[in-house]
Amino acid sequence: MTPEEFRLSGYAVVDWIARYMEELEDYPVLSPARPGEIRARLPPRAPEAGEPLEAMLRDLDEIVLPGVTHWQSPNFFAYFSANASAPAILGDLVSSGLGVQGMLWATSPAATELETHVLDWLVEMLDLPEEFSSRSSGGGVIQDTASSAALCALLAARERVSDFQINQRGVDRPLVAYASAQAHSSIEKAVKVAGIGRENLTLIDVDERYAMRPQALVEAIRADKEVGRIPFFVAATVGTTSSSAIDPLKAIGEICRGHHLWLHVDAAYAGSAAVCPELRFIHDGVELATSYCFNPHKWLLTNFDCDVFYVADRATLIRTLSVLPEYLKNRATESGAVLDYRDWHVPLGRRFRALKLWFVIRHYGVEGLRRHIRRHVALAKEFATWVEEDARFELAAPVPLSLVCFRHVGGDEVNQRLMDRLNASGEIYLTHTKLDDKLTLRLAICGTYTEHRHVEQAWRLIREAAAMGHPEPTGPGKAEPGQ
Ligand code: PLP
Numbered sequence: 001m002t003p004e005e006f007r008l009s010g011y012a013v014v015d016w017i018a019r020y021m022e023e024l025e026d027y028p029v030l031s032p033a034r035p036g037e038i039r040a041r042l043p044p045r046a047p048e049a050g051e052p053l054e055a056m057l058r059d060l061d062e063i064v065l066p067g068v069t070h071w072q073s074p075n076f077f078a079y080f081s082a083n084a085s086a087p088a089i090l091g092d093l094v095s096s097g098l099g100v101q102g103m104l105w106a107t108s109p110a111a112t113e114l115e116t117h118v119l120d121w122l123v124e125m126l127d128l129p130e131e132f133s134s135r136s137s138g139g140g141v142i143q144d145t146a147s148s149a150a151l152c153a154l155l156a157a158r159e160r161v162s163d164f165q166i167n168q169r170g171v172d173r174p175l176v177a178y179a180s181a182q183a184h185s186s187i188e189k190a191v192k193v194a195g196i197g198r199e200n201l202t203l204i205d206v207d208e209r210y211a212m213r214p215q216a217l218v219e220a221i222r223a224d225k226e227v228g229r230i231p232f233f234v235a236a237t238v239g240t241t242s243s244s245a246i247d248p249l250k251a252i253g254e255i256c257r258g259h260h261l262w263l264h265v266d267a268a269y270a271g272s273a274a275v276c277p278e279l280r281f282i283h284d285g286v287e288l289a290t291s292y293c294f295n296p297h298k299w300l301l302t303n304f305d306c307d308v309f310y311v312a313d314r315a316t317l318i319r320t321l322s323v324l325p326e327y328l329k330n331r332a333t334e335s336g337a338v339l340d341y342r343d344w345h346v347p348l349g350r351r352f353r354a355l356k357l358w359f360v361i362r363h364y365g366v367e368g369l370r371r372h373i374r375r376h377v378a379l380a381k382e383f384a385t386w387v388e389e390d391a392r393f394e395l396a397a398p399v400p401l402s403l404v405c406f407r408h409v410g411g412d413e414v415n416q417r418l419m420d421r422l423n424a425s426g427e428i429y430l431t432h433t434k435l436d437d438k439l440t441l442r443l444a445i446c447g448t449y450t451e452h453r454h455v456e457q458a459w460r461l462i463r464e465a466a467a468m469g470h471p472e473p474t475g476p477g478k479a480e481p482g483q
Contacts, residue, residue, distance in 0.1 A: 009053045016057055017089065020065075024073050024449065028426025031069045038067035069429070074449040077458060078431040080241070080269040080403075081446040085301040091359030092303055095352040103348050105338035106330045112339055115142055115354035118361065119308060125366055126274035126294075129287040132310035134339070140310040141344040142353045146268035147186035149293035149309035152317065152345055154190045154233055157262030157290070159320040161232035167320065176200045176224050179235040180212035182242055184266060187235045200229070209398055210245035210435065212236060214252055221259055233262045236289075238282050239270025242433040242442075243397035243405050246270070246282050253288020265292040268307070269446070272299035273401050275369045279377070282400070291317075299402075299446045301372060302360050306353055309344075318343045376402035376445045379455045383443060386459050392466055396440040404443045405435060408466055412439040421465045428458050 001009065041063045071082050102111030119140030123133045131138045143149045158166050158175065166172075175196055179187045181203040191201040202224070205216040221231045234256050236247040249265060256263040265286055271294020273279040286292060293309040296302035311317045322343040324333070332338045342348050364372070380402040387393045387406045396405040408414045415432070419441055422428050433440050445455060 012053060012057065016060065021072075021086075024070060025075065027065070027068075027070050027073065029070050029073045029075050029429035030078075030423050030426065031067050032426065033067040038063060072448060073429070074447055074451060074454040075428045075458065076447050076450075077443045077445065078429045079442075080298045080444050081448070082297055082304045083299055083301045083446070083448050084303045085360060085363075085448050087359040087363035088301060088303040088356040091356030094359075095355045098352060100352050101349050102352055103342040103350055104328065104330065104333060104340045106332045106340075108352070109332075109338075111350075111352045111354065112341055114352075114358060115341065116140075116339060118354050118358050119310070121361065122308060123310070125361075125369075126271065126283070127277070127280055128274070128283070128292065128310065129289070129312065131287075131312035132292065134314075137314065138310060138312040139314045139339070140308055141341055142350075142357070143293070143307040143309045143345050144305040145186075146184070146266055146293050146295055146307050147189060148345060149291075149307050150186050150235065150264060150266060151190040151193055152309065152321065153235075153262065153264035153291040153293075153311075154194045154196070156311070156317045156320040157233040157264070158194060158196070160262060160316050161230060164319060171195045174200065174229045175232050176202060176229045177233040177235070178202050178204055178217060178220060178231070178261075180204050180206050180237060180240070180247055182206050182210050182212075182240040182245055183235055183237050184241050184268065187266070206245065210240060210243045212247040212252060214248055214255060217252060217255055221255070221261075231259060231261055233264065235264045235266055238265055238267035238286075239273075239401060239403075241269070242440075243435055244270060244399075244401050244403040245397065246400060249283070249285030249288065251285070253285050256290075257288060262290045263288060265289040267292065267294040269295065269298045269403075270401055271308075272296065272369075273373050273377070275300070275366060276373050276377075279373070279401070296357060296360070299373065299376075300360070300369060301364065301448060302357050306357060308357075314344075321345065372448075373402075376450070379450070379452060380404050380443075380445045382452075383445065383455055383459060390463070396435050396438070402445045404445070405433070405440050406443070407438060407440050415439045415441060418462070418465050421468065422461055425461065425465075428461050430458075 070076060072084050100108040100111055102108045105112040116134045120133050130136050132140060177191055177196055188198060188201060192198055202220050204212050204220060207213050224231055234252060236249055236252045238246050253263055270282055274283050291311045293307055295307045297304040297306040333340055341350055380399050383404050384395055384399045387395050392408055393406055394409055396407050408418055416439060419432055430441055430443050433442055
């Protein structure tokens with residue numbers, strides 16, 4: 001494809017994406033495809049001769065789109081969203097266009113320096129501890145996901161507690177890690193991948209708000225020490241997946257300091273909220289964290305994948321993950337004057353992901369990003385009041401940000417049927433969790449294009465679906481949405 005052909009094809013692809021954005025609301029949110037249905041429509045063999053772009057665009061419409069669950073639909077309320085935005089798409093396109101592989105500073109100085117700089121901007125934008133800034137002892141790096149960030153934190157903690165012996169000799173001591181019983185499964189996965197062993201991850205009890213009980217953590221650490229186990233790592237969550245609970249970082253951080261434990265804070269979803277000064281209570285105590293991550297790809301308008309991972313002491317992370325073969329040696333690395341991000345995560349190669357974050361921050365400005373977050377938080381609070389006012393439903397957890405956990409009072413089967421009915425309608429997509437062993441519906445309001453009318457419609461659909469199985473209660477105090 002010549003540059004001129006690329007130009008024309010590129011316009012056609014951008015047109016296709018723009019049309020998709022315009023039509024997003026018309027598609028069934030959850031793909032109705034059955035297993036194998038999409039593959040069955042694809043040719044069994046790769047084409048021998050090249051095909052024109054028109055053929056690919058046609059197949060995108062006819063084969064691919066029916067098998068897409070529309071994560072960018074304003075009616076997508078499942079999981080936590082994966083925010084895409086036009087500026088991020090353009091930044092990503094530039095990254096593809098440049099095609100650089102920024103494993104070392106020397107392999108593309110701008111890829112490293114722009115990333116360092118934008119991540120320092122974010123420290124200020126979220127009012128994170130100064131130690132996380134590259135100007136201080138720490139620094140930030142873009143990882144693919146929060147799962148990778150947790151793994152890197154755990155590996156660095158494992159090295160630190162063993163005086164940097166485990167990388168060389170393997171795990172030869174009974175290390176033990178802690179997270180709340182509501183922590184994301186990525187912590188369990190990291191513990192398994194790092195060879196710590198699932199048995200050596202202790203899940204700490206939570207309180208009535210689903211946040212870790214610091215006293216239970218103290219007791220678990222004491223009990224483990226008494227039997228000769230070596231506590232080394234605590235993962236605290238700001239905004240748990242099930243209910244957006246916020247672990248008390250200050251109390252947990254002080255316990256970690258007292259026992260010399262690594263405190264990793266997983267704020268994958270919720271961290272973005274800290275662009276708003278009035279929501280920074282979520283980070284109360286984060287200055288005690290050894291590492292921290294959040295996902296701009298969840299709630300800060302930056303296309304997947306983009307997790308931002310900070311450490312307060314970069315030397316420990318680098319020492320943990322650095323391996324320097326002859327073929328990567330270069331003068332810039334040897335000078336000690338540059339950062340080589342290959343030493344900050346598991347893969348060697350890395351894309352120029354900072355571009356999309358840079359485009360997003362520059363396009364929206366900090367004020368625009370705050371508006372994005374505030375809109376969702378206000379919508380969630382409003383939705384929560386509608387739930388409270390309907391006798392058939394109850395809130396299942398506090399709503400500190402933009403996730404509403406609620407359930408029909410009729411029990412698990414009723415909630416399961418309700419959710420299946422709603423998701424099969426194609427008009428809305430929401431998912432569930434279990435809280436106190438009860439099936440709970442989650443309405444995560446964090447989509448790029450989600451507005452008041454979508455949330456209002458969601459509530460109408462939920463009420464209608466509930467009424468299909470259960471008659472509407474009569475009597476005073478039952479408000480319509482928005483009243
Ligand atoms: N941590 C929390 C609190 C999450 O909610 C999630 C995903 O929803 C993750 C970690 C995992 O995210 P990722 O897909 O970036 O690994």
